[in-house]
Every structure is written in structure tokens, then in C-alpha cells.
Amino acid sequence: MAADVADRIAARGAALGLGPGAPVTALVSGGADSTLLLLGLVELGCAVRALHVAHALRGDASTADADACRALAARLDVPLAVVDGAVAPGGNLEARLRDRRRAAALEHAGADPIATGHTLSDRAETVLYRLAASGSPRGLAALPPRDGRWLRPLIDCSRDEVRRELARRGVPWRDDATNAEPGPARNRIRLDVLPALALAHPGAERNLARAALLADDERALLDELADGLIDPDGSLPIGPLLAAPPALARLALRRAAARRGLTLGHDDVEALRTSPRRRTLPGAGMADVDPHRLRFLPPGAGRGEGAA
Structure with a gap:
């Protein structure tokens, strides 16, 4: 990896207890973020297992996602489980799919921690969405590096940095076309709001993510005082x-x-x-x-x- 990205992943991994022999289950989708996640965990020397939750919502594209996960896991000599992630039709599909992935991960991982490919960009988007949806300052404390058993080793790297690193290494990834659809609220933030903020200030995304990190530290202190x-x-x-x-x-x-x-x-x-x-x-x-x-x-x- 490029030194800067590698150093950040290594530093965050060390802070999360991810090192040689450390057991961890990685959620993989075939996308760029989870691809670099799995590469990073292997290079940290973790005893990693991979899990792909197949929602099968996009026909042949979903099949190709699972195949990409199998190919990457085989290349890295990482055991991979592919499990059924289908959910019944109904409202709030995004939330129900997320719940299904979490349930599958908890069932598959046993006592191991679970690593996800959330990035600095995801954190910035979540801050904006929570502030807009709730109006609560606690919405700032979004996607901490550690949330119980859930670990986010890529949280210090932006989505663009992840893609540039994979491109530099010649590692392919899958793009989910639904991420470019303007309907879902998170997509509108990703496609419209953050680019507009970047025009106003080039450090907007990183500053939003930094605010989340500081807010999470302050939240922990306030929780202790409130208790x-x-x-x-x-x-x-x-x-x-x-x-x-x-x-x-x-x-x-x-x-x-x-x-x-x-x-x-x-x-x-x-x-x-x-x-x-x-x-x-x-x-x-x-x-x-x-x-x-x-x-x-x-x-x-x-x-x-x-x-x-």
C-alpha cells in the first residue's frame, strides 16, 4: 500500500487490537472499501475469516459480487462464507438489509470481532444525515472506530483514497450501481451535498469526520457523568x-x-x-x-x- 494509507490502516489496526494472529471476521461485498479492508487485515497478519451476505437484489450483478468475493478470498487464502441475505419486500429496505447483515455477521463470527469497510467518507455522510434527521448534537458521534465488537480499520481513509490505492495496486473491485441512484437520502448526501461542501471548503469531508471523532470522545465522557x-x-x-x-x-x-x-x-x-x-x-x-x-x-x- 502507499505509505500514507498503509500507515493509517496499520495505526488504526493496532489501536483496535488487530495484529499478527488476531482473530477477526471481515464483512465483504466485493466493493472497493471491503476489498481494501480484507487486503489490509491480511497484511496486518490477522487470522481473518471473510463473510459475504448475498442479498440477491440485483440479479446477475449480485452473482458477480459474490464471485468477486470468492476470487479475492482465494487469492489471499482467506476462508470465505457466503450466506443468504434475502429479506421480505417492504418499507425501509436499506435498514432491513443492514440488520440482516449484522445478524448474519454476529451468527457467523462466534466470539470474534467483526470488521467492516466503513471509511472516513461514510462517517462524514453519517454525521450530515444524523444532524439533518435528528437535530441532536449526539448525531455528530457517528461510526466510531470501535463499537462493541464492531471494528472499522479504514475509518481514517476516505473513499477516494481507498479507490486510488486499489487502482495503484491493480486490484479490481465491484461498483454497486444503486449507490448512484438519487433516491435514497444517503445517496443524495454522497452525490450532491458533500461535493457542494467540498467546493465551499476542500477539507469539508475530513473536518466532518474529525468532528465525529472528537464528539465520540466527548460523548463517552458525558455518558459517564450522566450515569x-x-x-x-x-x-x-x-x-x-x-x-x-x-x-x-x-x-x-x-x-x-x-x-x-x-x-x-x-x-x-x-x-x-x-x-x-x-x-x-x-x-x-x-x-x-x-x-x-x-x-x-x-x-x-x-x-x-x-x-x-
């Missing part, structure tokens, strides 16, 4: 909640609710933060409040239940 407002039984003492800075109180409420499988809307958070009282929540959950503490109850729990 300090939550008692071991999942309840929040009223006094400290009211005394906390608004941003910290909001986060503590959301995290305490999430432990009960509940998602709070903006109005719920503000009402409970400023004047805690019993409140019915979306999804039939409940905020149960006594003079000293607030507890979130999942659907079907009676008053005073769910604190264990």
Missing part, C-alpha cells in the same frame, strides 16, 4: 437531577429510560427535567415520580415496579 446521576436500581434522585446542568440532566433521563427500553421525545425530557411528575410516555411506558426519585416503568409494569 453518575442514575442509581444502581435505575432510578434518578430528584434533587441531583434538578441541580444538574440541563444538558447533563437531559442525557441522564434518556439513558435511564433506555435501560427500560423506552425512548423519550423532546417534550418528555423537558417536562421531566424541569418539573418531574408522573407521566405517560410513548410506547405505553411510564415515568413514576415520588418526592425523592424518578423511575421509568416499561409497558405493563405497575406503579412502583421495574426498579430492580
Whole structure:
């Protein structure tokens, strides 16, 4: 690899614990990003296995994707599993396909970490989409290098850098024609928004990705501080909640609710933060409040239940 790209992948791989003999399962699609991912893991000396989830949505093109994965794995002497990734017709296809890939990876990988080919460009796109869709600053903390078992060794390399590196080495890859369709929101960001931002500032993509990295570090700190407002039984003492800075109180409420499988809307958070009282929540959950503490109850729990 070119020294700069190789150095970044090696440095990120070391930070993720990817080195000689390290077991890892790599998700591969035949595209440029996952092709360089598999090459990089092999060159790091990992004990890598590859997985291709075949969604079979594009007819002969999907078959060619699987064949490309087989050819690359054979060239690198990497064991490859190709599994059925078909999903039923219906809405939000992109999300359901992503869920199917994740489920297949978790089933196939056993206890191994799972590496994906997400790049710096994917991170920048995700930041823009989340900010537009949610309006929450936590949307900045997108695609961290490590997310539990999920690892992203290419997260410091842009999509263009990945393609240039493969072209330099003469390594072929597959292009998914659906990525150029203007319909999906992520495609519009990739095809229209980011190029426009690059005209305004040539470092836009990298700066967005850097903001995500910094935001992820800050999110971890804020999560730790917010958890300090939550008692071991999942309840929040009223006094400290009211005394906390608004941003910290909001986060503590959301995290305490999430432990009960509940998602709070903006109005719920503000009402409970400023004047805690019993409140019915979306999804039939409940905020149960006594003079000293607030507890979130999942659907079907009676008053005073769910604190264990």
C-alpha cells in the first residue's frame, strides 16, 4: 500500500487490537472499501475469516459480487462464507438489509470481532444525515472506530483514497450501481451535498469526520457523568437531577429510560427535567415520580415496579 494509507490502516489496526494472529471476521461485498479492508487485515497478519451476505437484489450483478468475493478470498487464502441475505419486500429496505447483515455477521463470527469497510467518507455522510434527521448534537458521534465488537480499520481513509490505492495496486473491485441512484437520502448526501461542501471548503469531508471523532470522545465522557446521576436500581434522585446542568440532566433521563427500553421525545425530557411528575410516555411506558426519585416503568409494569 502507499505509505500514507498503509500507515493509517496499520495505526488504526493496532489501536483496535488487530495484529499478527488476531482473530477477526471481515464483512465483504466485493466493493472497493471491503476489498481494501480484507487486503489490509491480511497484511496486518490477522487470522481473518471473510463473510459475504448475498442479498440477491440485483440479479446477475449480485452473482458477480459474490464471485468477486470468492476470487479475492482465494487469492489471499482467506476462508470465505457466503450466506443468504434475502429479506421480505417492504418499507425501509436499506435498514432491513443492514440488520440482516449484522445478524448474519454476529451468527457467523462466534466470539470474534467483526470488521467492516466503513471509511472516513461514510462517517462524514453519517454525521450530515444524523444532524439533518435528528437535530441532536449526539448525531455528530457517528461510526466510531470501535463499537462493541464492531471494528472499522479504514475509518481514517476516505473513499477516494481507498479507490486510488486499489487502482495503484491493480486490484479490481465491484461498483454497486444503486449507490448512484438519487433516491435514497444517503445517496443524495454522497452525490450532491458533500461535493457542494467540498467546493465551499476542500477539507469539508475530513473536518466532518474529525468532528465525529472528537464528539465520540466527548460523548463517552458525558455518558459517564450522566450515569453518575442514575442509581444502581435505575432510578434518578430528584434533587441531583434538578441541580444538574440541563444538558447533563437531559442525557441522564434518556439513558435511564433506555435501560427500560423506552425512548423519550423532546417534550418528555423537558417536562421531566424541569418539573418531574408522573407521566405517560410513548410506547405505553411510564415515568413514576415520588418526592425523592424518578423511575421509568416499561409497558405493563405497575406503579412502583421495574426498579430492580
